Amino acid sequence: MERDHTKLFVLDTNVLLHEPLAIYSFKEHDVVVPMTVLEELDSIKDRKRDVSRDARVAIRTLEDTLGGNITPEQLVQGVELPVRPGHEDAIGRLSIFPDHQIDFTIGSLSGDNNDNLIINSTLHLQQLHAPRSVVLVTKDINMRLKAKGAGIELVEDYRRDQIIDDVRFLTKGFHQFSGTFWKGVDKIDTERQGRKTVHQIPLGEVEVEAEALYVNQFLLDEETEFCGRVIAKDSDHLTIQDLNRERLMTQEAWGIRPKSVYQGMALQALLDPDIDLVILTGPAGCGKTLLAMAAALELVVERNKYDKIIVTRNTPEIAESIGFLPGTEEEKMGPWLAGITDTLEVLHKNDVNPTGSMNYIMEKANIQYKSINFMRGRSIQNSVVLLDECQNLTASQLKTMITRMGEGTKLVCCGNLAQIDSNYLTPVTSGLTYIVERFKDFDGSANIYLNGVVRSRLAEFAEEHL
Known part of the structure; x- marks a missing residue:
């Protein structure tokens, strides 16, 4: 696995529990699974919890990847990942690191728990493959701190499946305009569709990026107390249903009326x-x-x-x-x-x-x-x-x-x-x-x-x- 132009990723057990197919997430880079991780997966797979299913899927994925005819030497040296639909960019190698056979040198953490064994394995690989980049990947925050303190240069969280990096940026379902929504809107086509009032507005005249608008998003402003809902969007126009904030606040369901405009939008x-x-x-x-x-x-x-x-x-x-x-x-x-x-x-x-x-x-x-x-x-x-x-x-x-x-x-x-x-x-x-x-x-x-x-x-x- 001496490929200096790629990285070597060492996976913690919680990464495979979080995403059993995580070995296919590192593109051209190589992946190492310490033997301690296999032992932890084995102890988890029979528990009566949801996580046991993920452990079994991870074990089957490793077995399917490594195959039944592989020799112990090949297992340690690494085998190429087979082509898997949806993961065609995964062209690295997978190996199992026999950490139970290594007599870790002075400076390593005491081997009294599995986290320390995985950190020691990463330290050993970091020394063995220098100057190649060796990265420990774990979702355990405390383990990331321990690994840094033990001398591992590269420690990362597994973020492959994260859509956003900070929950503060999570879509709220509405966009609130400062001032008035109608500022800068010159062309508007309004029509009645049954009991609905619908406005069609040129997309370029709305004071917000087009990528930030989507169907069924609510639109609010501060000055006119306008409230609408996006019902269609194309490359040129935005179609909005005018909800009328006063009518929105007088909705009733089983005797309950909204106490805020946000509850009004939810009830609508x-x-x-x-x-x-x-x-x-x-x-x-x-x-x-x-x-x-x-x-x-x-x-x-x-x-x-x-x-x-x-x-x-x-x-x-x-x-x-x-x-x-x-x-x-x-x-x-x-x-x-x-x-x-x-x-x-x-x-x-x-x-x-x-x-x-x-x-x-x-x-x-x-x-x-x-x-x-x-x-x-x-x-x-x-x-x-x-x-x-x-x-x-x-x-x-x-x-x-x-x-x-x-x-x-x-x-x-x-x-x-x-x-x-x-x-x-x-x-x-x-x-x-x-x-x-x-x-x-x-x-x-x-x-x-x-x-x-x-x-x-x-x-x-x-x-x-x-």
């Missing part, structure tokens, strides 16, 4: 039958779940657009486990979906008999609590599906959920990127971030960041100062 998207996917993001207490449930009840019970409501979420534990939960699937999901029950209580708190109203509505709207673990293989028809707390899902898990949606089904994804409980996700690698960016050009989806906390002044203060 939730009630629009042409939008199949609505993504709601924002801080705790901004009204994501309340708006989603109110809109779902309105669409199912009042408007008869759908047959039922399915509520689901994944089930990470924030503190110590309280053990197994008794009962049926829906009874087991009860504690996890208590936020939905709280929302139903809020929606019916003014009724004469709130408990009776809740029970009646749950039966009338056919509200079902389902575990995300049993969604694979299903095809959900004519339903409103609420996927709550989806900041804890990976991109592949969200893909599994979205591909379950059949004809006549509306999916609402809610999440707060500041409340990730998964050990393997960060705000920029969360599946929620992934779908926000990937679906922003899809005319059947809308994304709204709900700015501001409306739950209580206590929640608002905590969100701003803690």
Whole structure:
């Protein structure tokens, strides 16, 4: 593997768990997997967690790449990566480094844990292949710090699948103009399409880069209180539906009216039958779940657009486990979906008999609590599906959920990127971030960041100062 014009990437275990096909992500460069990484994958593959599946896929990928007829010498020296559809640019070599056979010299970290063994392997390869660049790739922040302190010159995070580098730049679903939206707009073609007022404007006259505009993006301004939604864009013109901010704020779903223009935009998207996917993001207490449930009840019970409501979420534990939960699937999901029950209580708190109203509505709207673990293989028809707390899902898990949606089904994804409980996700690698960016050009989806906390002044203060 003496190729001075290319780099040598040493992969940590968490890289292969995060992306089992990561060995194909380094183009013409070579990849080394220490033996310690194989041992960690072996210990993880039989666990009863989502990560065990990724470990098995990574192991099969390594076996398929290295083949069954390879000699031990070839395994260490490296073999060329086979051509794989979608990864035609991966022309480097893959090798397994037998770190258990190396007597590491003075200056290495103590070999009392696997992280230290991988760092020592990288140090050894850095000395062996100098002046060739040897890079340790790991998603463990502390390990990157230890590696730098131990003397590894190049240490990187695995960013192949990151769409954005900073969550602050995540698409919010709306663009707010300073001053007036109409400034500089000379040519405008307005027409009525049923109950809609639609404006067609030359793209060059809008004071924002064309790349920053996309279908179903909301447009706001400060002076005229204009509010519109992009319904079409081509190389020359931008077509906008005028929503009328006053009418937007007087919308109602199951007795709930928006408290801010951001909630108004969210409710407009939730009630629009042409939008199949609505993504709601924002801080705790901004009204994501309340708006989603109110809109779902309105669409199912009042408007008869759908047959039922399915509520689901994944089930990470924030503190110590309280053990197994008794009962049926829906009874087991009860504690996890208590936020939905709280929302139903809020929606019916003014009724004469709130408990009776809740029970009646749950039966009338056919509200079902389902575990995300049993969604694979299903095809959900004519339903409103609420996927709550989806900041804890990976991109592949969200893909599994979205591909379950059949004809006549509306999916609402809610999440707060500041409340990730998964050990393997960060705000920029969360599946929620992934779908926000990937679906922003899809005319059947809308994304709204709900700015501001409306739950209580206590929640608002905590969100701003803690």
